[in-house]
Amino acid sequence: MVMSMEKPQGYSQQQLALDQMFKDINPxxxxxxxxxxxxxxxxxxxxxxxxxxxxxxxxxxxxxxxxxxxxxxxxxxxxxxxxxxxxxxxxxxxxxxxxxxxxxxxxxxxxxxxxxxxxxxxxxxAVFVGHPFKREAATGKTVAVVGAGPAGLSCAHRLAMLGNDVEIFEAASKAGGLNEYGIAKYKLTDNFAQKEVDFILSIGGITLHTETALGKDISLEQLKDQFDAVFLALGLQDVQSLMLVNEVHPQVINAVDFIRELRQASDLNQLDIPPESAVVIGAGNTAIDMACQLKRLGTEEVTLVYRRGEEQMSATKHEQQIAKNHQVRIKTWAKPEKINLDHDGVLRSMTFRKTYSEDGQLKDSDQTFDIACSAVFKAVGQKFAFPEKEQLIPTLSNGKITTVGQQVTSLDGVFAGGDCTAEGQDLTVEAVQQGKLAALAIHQHINSVEV
The missing domain is CATH 1.10.1060.10 (Alpha-helical ferredoxin)
Known part of the structure; x- marks a missing residue:
């Protein structure tokens, strides 16, 4: 799965330099x-x-x-x-x-x-002649998978391997989910996400429908009527808000949207000119990815700000060290309080309030400080939202789909996995496992056999 590194004639030195900045971080x-x-x-x-x-x-x-x-x-x-x-x-x-x-x-x-x-x-x-696994005898059963991210692809593959026919419905124009749209460009290089999708689908028995969204182009009720079972792998669609005045501003950007644009860009020079200085708000891997990619694009000053300490950051120590290696400044114990615009409506700085911990509770101090910046990137987490127009909704808990046992939901014949559920730490490998377990449970449910 290696892509040719030859560049087309006329490929600019500037673009080549940018491409070099997004080489594989782990050779x-x-x-x-x-x-x-x-x-x-x-x-x-x-x-x-x-x-x-x-x-x-x-x-x-x-x-x-x-x-x-x-x-x-x-x-x-x-x-x-x-x-x-x-x-x-x-x-x-x-x-x-x-x-x-x-x-x-x-x-x-x-x-x-x-x-x-x-x-x-x-x-x-590895060198395989065809796909590494052969499909079992056809069961005559069909399953709908909603979402072509890691959980959905994993579920579809295992179901197809067991002899079932699968149709995947994906709202985006490409399959891959987080791997295609949400991972730092220097982690998955050379169009690897799409190569992996092609590899998975090559087992056969899987039909992919892109630009087909639940609640818009299809409904859960329709899928339940037309298929023997349904697997929901919807991912996370909405971004958490800072709840600040001036948050809706061209210079205040959702990190996931920027990373998506960066990953889909065929020419990095066509992206907007990177800000001279930026603040990234958050403490997870998305915040780290955002901060490091800004540095690679040429932003001189990048400050990552988190309301608690480094020990409480959800990004691993390894990821935090990557940020430090990129000369990203990490400022902890600081809570976003105000987005400051000048008289012309241009973003100039952010005000933060210093915080501290008392008996395990986060407290505000009476001290504030400003960080000058020309852009703010929000990476404070994503949230799940079931499609508003859907009439048939499984039981939700804390805003996510409730599952019991092997990814079973409250709706008969409907299973769920990945980031749209409350299970695990929203890791790709966990989503893959949940998809696999759901496939085994679905296969047993629709074929009444022991697996």
Whole structure:
């Protein structure tokens, strides 16, 4: 899955320079490096890395295959549990999952096996004749999947593998969900998200409908009538508000919208000129991605502001270090209070109130300060909103779809997974696992068989 690096005639030096700024942040291992790294694995019988992996990949097994120079076998082991093992190898926070659990991380060397990079080495270099899995005998059953993000694609693939016919309905113009539209450009390079979508669909039995939105082009009631089961993988559509005056302003931008535009740009020079100075509000991976990409685009001063301390940031220590490596200034214990415009309506600065913690509660101090900026990027979280025009709505809890057991909702024959549910930490690998588990449950539900 390697794209040619040749550039078309007339490709400007300026664009080439920008493209270089968005090269892969974690270069792949060479064959020699992978061989050495795979030899470090103890191949634990009761491997803690498997327990720590949300998709339950047999990590020692695939690493042993790499050590034996069987990359195709290693990749198949990965895909048996996680059909999006290629993208997860790039975006999964292995430092808090499998690699944190690695026994070598607990020894004096404090250096876990580089599981994520080994997984990428296997999936990037495997050679399959056709798809790695064959579909089982046709069941005659059909399933509708709403949303073509990681959860939806994972569910559709497993259902198709089990012999069911699947139709995916995606509101956007491309499949891929977060991988296509929401991940930093330097994490998933060379159109990898679409290559992975093509790989998944190549199993057969899956029909993709893009630009088809629930509540607009189709309804849940129609899908329930026309299909044997429905899987909802709607993702998160809305952005949280700061609830400040002047928030609706051209220089106050939703980070997810900017990242989406950046990822879809065929020529980075066609993007708006980056601001000279910017404030990014948030504490998660989206905030980190936004801040680092601004620096790569040429913004001189980028300040990431969070109302609590670094220990409370949802972005991992690894992601925080990436921001620091990009010379992003991280300002903690500061709460957004005011967006300041000049007499001409131009954004000039933001006012923040210093905060502190008392008995575990966030408190406001009586001190404020300003940060000069020419743009503000909001990365304070996304929220789920069920389509307003839908008449048939599953039970919601805290604004997300309630599921029990294996992704079952309150509506008969309707299952859900991914970010639209309250399960997990909104990680790609968790969405893939939920999609897989839902597929197994759906298959059993509509075929009345044991899986």
């Amino acid at each position: 792949a291992l060479s064959a020699r490096q992978a061989g050495i790294e795979s030899s470090r694995c103890y191949y634990c019988y009761d491997a803690p890395c498997i327990t720590a992996c949300p998709s339950k990949i047999n990590i020692p097994s695939f690493i042993a295959s790499i050590h034996a120079d069987d990359l195709t076998g290693a990749a198949k082991t990965i895909y048996q549990e996680n059909i999006m093992g290629g993208s997860c190898a790039r975006v999964c926070p292995t430092e808090i999952l499998c690699e944190q659990a690695c026994v070598r991380n607990k020894e004096q060397e404090q250096a876990p096996v580089k599981i994520g990079l080994l997984q990428r080495h296997a999936t990037d270099n």
